[in-house]
Amino acid sequence: MQLLKDRIRKDGKVKEGNVLKVDSFLNHQMDVKLFREIGKEFQRRFAGEEITKILTIEASGIGIACIAAEVFDVPVVFAKKTQTKNIAGDVYTTKVESFTHGRIYDIIVAKEFLGKGDKVLLIDDFLANGKALEGLVQLVEDSGAELVGAGIVVEKGFQPGGDMLRKRTHLESLAIVESMNEKTGEIVFRGDE
Amino acid sequence: MQLLKDRIRKDGKVKEGNVLKVDSFLNHQMDVKLFREIGKEFQRRFAGEEITKILTIEASGIGIACIAAEVFDVPVVFAKKTQTKNIAGDVYTTKVESFTHGRIYDIIVAKEFLGKGDKVLLIDDFLANGKALEGLVQLVEDSGAELVGAGIVVEKGFQPGGDMLRKRTHLESLAIVESMNEKTGEIVFRGDE
Numbered sequence: 551m552q553l554l555k556d557r558i559r560k561d562g563k564v565k566e567g568n569v570l571k572v573d574s575f576l577n578h579q580m581d582v583k584l585f586r587e588i589g590k591e592f593q594r595r596f597a598g599e600e601i602t603k604i605l606t607i608e609a610s611g612i613g614i615a616c617i618a619a620e621v622f623d624v625p626v627v628f629a630k631k632t633q634t635k636n637i638a639g640d641v642y643t644t645k646v647e648s649f650t651h652g653r654i655y656d657i658i659v660a661k662e663f664l665g666k667g668d669k670v671l672l673i674d675d676f677l678a679n680g681k682a683l684e685g686l687v688q689l690v691e692d693s694g695a696e697l698v699g700a701g702i703v704v705e706k707g708f709q710p711g712g713d714m715l716r717k718r719t720h721l722e723s724l725a726i727v728e729s730m731n732e733k734t735g736e737i738v739f740r741g742d743e
Numbered sequence: 744m745q746l747l748k749d750r751i752r753k754d755g756k757v758k759e760g761n762v763l764k765v766d767s768f769l770n771h772q773m774d775v776k777l778f779r780e781i782g783k784e785f786q787r788r789f790a791g792e793e794i795t796k797i798l799t800i801e802a803s804g805i806g807i808a809c810i811a812a813e814v815f816d817v818p819v820v821f822a823k824k825t826q827t828k829n830i831a832g833d834v835y836t837t838k839v840e841s842f843t844h845g846r847i848y849d850i851i852v853a854k855e856f857l858g859k860g861d862k863v864l865l866i867d868d869f870l871a872n873g874k875a876l877e878g879l880v881q882l883v884e885d886s887g888a889e890l891v892g893a894g895i896v897v898e899k900g901f902q903p904g905g906d907m908l909r910k911r912t913h914l915e916s917l918a919i920v921e922s923m924n925e926k927t928g929e930i931v932f933r934g935d936e
Binding site: 573574575578579580581582583585586608609612613615616617619620623625626627628630659660662663 | 766767768771772773774775776778779801802805806808809810812813816818819820821823852853855856
């Protein structure tokens with residue numbers, strides 16, 4: 551998606567350790583006009599697929615998921631992250647390992663909001679190691695819902711999440727970063743080499 | 744807002760301990776069509792005010808804030824909750840006490856996304872004790888931005904947050920729950936007695 555790649559080149563910041571900061575428009579401050587264009591692009595890429603629900607995970611996926619949901623005309627469910635010990639029996643739950651925060655947490659979705667008959671599109675802002683997305687796939691499978699695909703805004707193509715997720719579902723990443731140079735700030739996207 | 748009150752009466756669940764569950768349409772599963780109507784109602788109630796930015800807090804405020812931001816045609820910033828010990832100097836931060844989770848956490852906003860010249864509307868899904876909103880007000884004041892008001896979807900009128908916030912800014916709550924009966928499920932809204 552050219553508009554997105556241009557925006558990442560303009561406002562993204564390449565930091566030490568292969569970190570790409572896009573918090574001025576994507577995941578701290580949020581440009582909802584861009585989100586609307588992102589929603590339309592997801593709709594174009596999943597045209598012909600029947601989708602009845604969007605599933606995302608808190609927190610930074612929620613804004614994009616909600617605006618995409620308006621375009622798709624479906625409700626959103628967001629999985630909650632929790633470290634609560636006592637999970638009631640009325641939720642689907644799985645464990646997710648966070649590399650960023652160096653810990654394992656549980657994600658949960660109430661059973662009443664995901665189940666047989668739902669045709670689910672996953673939406674998230676970032677895909678790197680893919681542990682959160684793998685957790686969402688697991689919740690969908692546990693619920694008996696049908697996984698239609700996953701729409702990602704920015705994929706770090708040099709980390710393993712994309713390859714993992716492509717084996718499990720129809721993945722559409724709107725910008726795939728192939729490499730970044732923290733000294734020059736240069737960003738190379740897949741397809742642009 | 745009648746549409747919202749009707750929806751709370753239809754799909755809200757009154758639980759022990761004055762808990763109102765609205766997670767089928769507001770803060771777990773999210774009805775984005777309702778969010779659009781909520782955004783329009785906030786626009787109506789803050790008509791004539793100049794607003795340049797919406798500030799919310801993760802996680803459940805983000806979806807409503809993003810769709811309202813489309814209506815207002817402004818960007819959103821969401822404050823992040825963190826228990827990280829090392830907060831860099833480039834953020835505004837304050838402490839918030841959570842009654843629900845029985846702990847104190849820090850909320851942060853990067854300085855580059857909030858400051859002098861911003862005219863800020865706070866948006867959140869729930870107002871009860873008001874500690875999170877009080878924290879957001881503090882961040883706005885620390886940043887030198889101007890606080891225009893606060894738009895809340897559901898206020899629990901029998902808890903102290905609303906009175907506190909009304910003293911500090913122009914508060915608009917779209918549904919104010921005056922009392923709830925966990926045995927009958929009856930919900931009384933302010934103005935409907």
